[in-house]
Amino acid sequence: MKVEQISIFLENKSGRLADVATVLAGAGINIRALSLADTTDFGILRLIVNDTEKAKQVLKDNGFTVGKTEVIAVEVPDRPGGLAHILSVMKDEGVNVEYMYAFVQRSGGNAIIIFRFDELEKSIHALQKAGVVILKGEDVYAL
Amino acid sequence: MIWNEEFETLPREALQALQLKRLQHQIERVHAAVPYYRNKMAEAGVKPSDIKSLKDLRKLPFTTKEDLRLNYPFGLFAVPFERVVRIHASSGTTGKPTVVGYTKRDIDSWAELMARTLSCGGAHQGDVVHNAYGYGLFTGGLGAHYGAERLGAAVIPISGGNSKRQIMIMQDFGSTVLMCTPSYALNLADVMKEMDVDPSSLKLRVGLFGAEPWSENMREEIQKRLNLKAIDIFGLSEVMGPGVASECVEEQHGLHIFEDYFLPEIVDPKTMEPLPPGEHGELVFTTLTKEAFPVIRYRTKDISRLIAEPCSCGRTFYRMERITGRTDDMLIIRGVNVFPSQIEHVLMSIEGVEPHYLIIVDREGSLDVIEVQVEVSENIFSDEVKVLEKLGKKIEREIKDLLGISCKVKLVEPKTIQRSEGKAKRVIDNRKL
Numbered sequence: 128m129k130v131e132q133i134s135i136f137l138e139n140k141s142g143r144l145a146d147v148a149t150v151l152a153g154a155g156i157n158i159r160a161l162s163l164a165d166t167t168d169f170g171i172l173r174l175i176v177n178d179t180e181k182a183k184q185v186l187k188d189n190g191f192t193v194g195k196t197e198v199i200a201v202e203v204p205d206r207p208g209g210l211a212h213i214l215s216v217m218k219d220e221g222v223n224v225e226y227m228y229a230f231v232q233r234s235g236g237n238a239i240i241i242f243r244f245d246e247l248e249k250s251i252h253a254l255q256k257a258g259v260v261i262l263k264g265e266d267v268y269a270l
Numbered sequence: 271m272i273w274n275e276e277f278e279t280l281p282r283e284a285l286q287a288l289q290l291k292r293l294q295h296q297i298e299r300v301h302a303a304v305p306y307y308r309n310k311m312a313e314a315g316v317k318p319s320d321i322k323s324l325k326d327l328r329k330l331p332f333t334t335k336e337d338l339r340l341n342y343p344f345g346l347f348a349v350p351f352e353r354v355v356r357i358h359a360s361s362g363t364t365g366k367p368t369v370v371g372y373t374k375r376d377i378d379s380w381a382e383l384m385a386r387t388l389s390c391g392g393a394h395q396g397d398v399v400h401n402a403y404g405y406g407l408f409t410g411g412l413g414a415h416y417g418a419e420r421l422g423a424a425v426i427p428i429s430g431g432n433s434k435r436q437i438m439i440m441q442d443f444g445s446t447v448l449m450c451t452p453s454y455a456l457n458l459a460d461v462m463k464e465m466d467v468d469p470s471s472l473k474l475r476v477g478l479f480g481a482e483p484w485s486e487n488m489r490e491e492i493q494k495r496l497n498l499k500a501i502d503i504f505g506l507s508e509v510m511g512p513g514v515a516s517e518c519v520e521e522q523h524g525l526h527i528f529e530d531y532f533l534p535e536i537v538d539p540k541t542m543e544p545l546p547p548g549e550h551g552e553l554v555f556t557t558l559t560k561e562a563f564p565v566i567r568y569r570t571k572d573i574s575r576l577i578a579e580p581c582s583c584g585r586t587f588y589r590m591e592r593i594t595g596r597t598d599d600m601l602i603i604r605g606v607n608v609f610p611s612q613i614e615h616v617l618m619s620i621e622g623v624e625p626h627y628l629i630i631v632d633r634e635g636s637l638d639v640i641e642v643q644v645e646v647s648e649n650i651f652s653d654e655v656k657v658l659e660k661l662g663k664k665i666e667r668e669i670k671d672l673l674g675i676s677c678k679v680k681l682v683e684p685k686t687i688q689r690s691e692g693k694a695k696r697v698i699d700n701r702k703l
Contacts, residue, residue: 132653136658137683138683138686143683166659168680168681169646169682171654190684191684192646192647192648193648194648194651194652194653226654
């Protein structure tokens with residue numbers, strides 16, 4: 128039910144994002160989803176890739192600070208109200224969204240949203256009860 | 271005007287005789303009263319009776335800030351604690367401050383020395399002394415205060431901060447003498463400009479500036495912008511506080527050391543051998559009259575040279591050249607002594623933070639700003655922005671708590687800060703003083 132995500136610390140200077148992409152390309156790693164949080168001084172790049180362990184290792188070998196976090200990937204019908212439904216479930220449960228990012232699948236009509244909640248187990252439970260489709264890690268890596 | 275004509279113009283020979291007498295007495299007293307000094311002298315194989323001339327000073331061991339740290343807080347006090355009437359402190363090299371004490375007579379000597387300093391800089395009875403040195407553990411505020419009172423001037427104990435109010439008071443009270451750090455003097459000039467106050471409409475005539483390094487360029491700027499004569503004064507809490515040396519208003523060239531109270535030496539910082547007047551080296555002081563907190567051959571880590579040539583003001587005391595640098599890595603930020611090791615101490619007390627940091631000092635306008643770059647290791651990294659921002663704020667707060675200065679913490683990628691190859695570069699000082 129959980130998806131592994133790697134996060135990378137980046138200083139706000141030109142070329143750093145390109146460096147990450149180059150390292151991953153060199154190791155034959157495919158990026159499935161990504162988001163970048165930025166502040167004045169630094170950024171945090173979050174990635175879901177086809178091979179988490181390998182990606183983490185090559186980035187570390189290249190001097191990056193890398194973290195691993197568990198997130199949830201939820202399948203949402205690609206129509207108005209899809210996201211609102213999920214968020215209202217979480218609101219009722221009193222769970223906070225730390226951050227989220229979405230992407231649309233190439234085939235099929237559904238969007239996939241990656242959530243980072245402050246309470247992971249509680250969120251999974253609540254979403255399942257509400258009948259929301261939670262994707263397995265393997266499914267997301269292989270997208 | 272010379273405050274104490276008798277002593278400040280003593281012929282050199284008479285002065286040296288007085289110094290020797292005082293030195294012998296001081297060494298005997300310290301040897302008897304302070305076990306730490308007694309042990310150090312025994313290790314160096316020297317007894318008080320070995321001091322037969324001023325040249326024998328070199329037989330005595332040096333004292334450093336490390337000695338002060340080892341004896342924190344009162345271990346080097348040379349009088350029973352009942353005789354201590356004042357305690358001051360300045361930054362130590364790590365978390366603990368350097369503590370100094372004064373007896374009633376020390377406070378009295380200090381007032382005399384600061385009265386001399388003010389007089390040397392051209393102040394006199396009837397002046398309105400605007401004392402913007404900080405009052406508190408820092409020796410600047412109270413040291414200047416007592417001296418100005420001794421001089422017979424009217425003191426405004428305004429302390430630092432709140433520049434607009436300071437300027438209002440200068441206008442309304444007719445301040446004639448300004449005492450503060452040179453960078454704060456420039457800050458006051460900035461604020462005057464903002465407030466549309468013309469410095470020539472004020473009564474300021476002279477400013478006595480110290481507690482941080484400054485240059486001839488800065489002097490010119492201060493003199494021009496504040497319409498006063500800027501005098502460099504010198505002191506350090508370990509030796510007394512302000513009142514160790516002062517420029518005279520006549521020459522504004524070199525600071526007369528009050529040699530009847532303090533015995534100066536210039537030593538080669540590598541060989542630790544004394545150097546003759548004129549040569550640059552580390553400034554070392556031995557106190558000659560201090561009761562509560564005497565120091566023997568205290569290494570200031572400041573670089574200067576002694577000027578032996580007579581001065582047109584009539585004082586016979588040698589002058590020390592304006593401080594040109596340091597032999598250690600101490601920084602002076604807005605008048606506060608800061609050691610990189612103190613910042614390291616803060617960083618190391620925060621879990622997960624590694625000792626890879628870089629301190630960047632800059633001057634924005636007339637104010638020093640300091641940025642501390644800290645590498646983000648896996649231990650402190652988070653995928654959440656707020657966690658990292660909170661960490662930065664925490665470091666900023668703890669540095670502020672320990673050092674009393676605000677800084678900006680910047681998180682940087684690992685390995686961006688140069689690793690130590692021998693000596694790591696911990697500080698980049700971009701200030702053009």
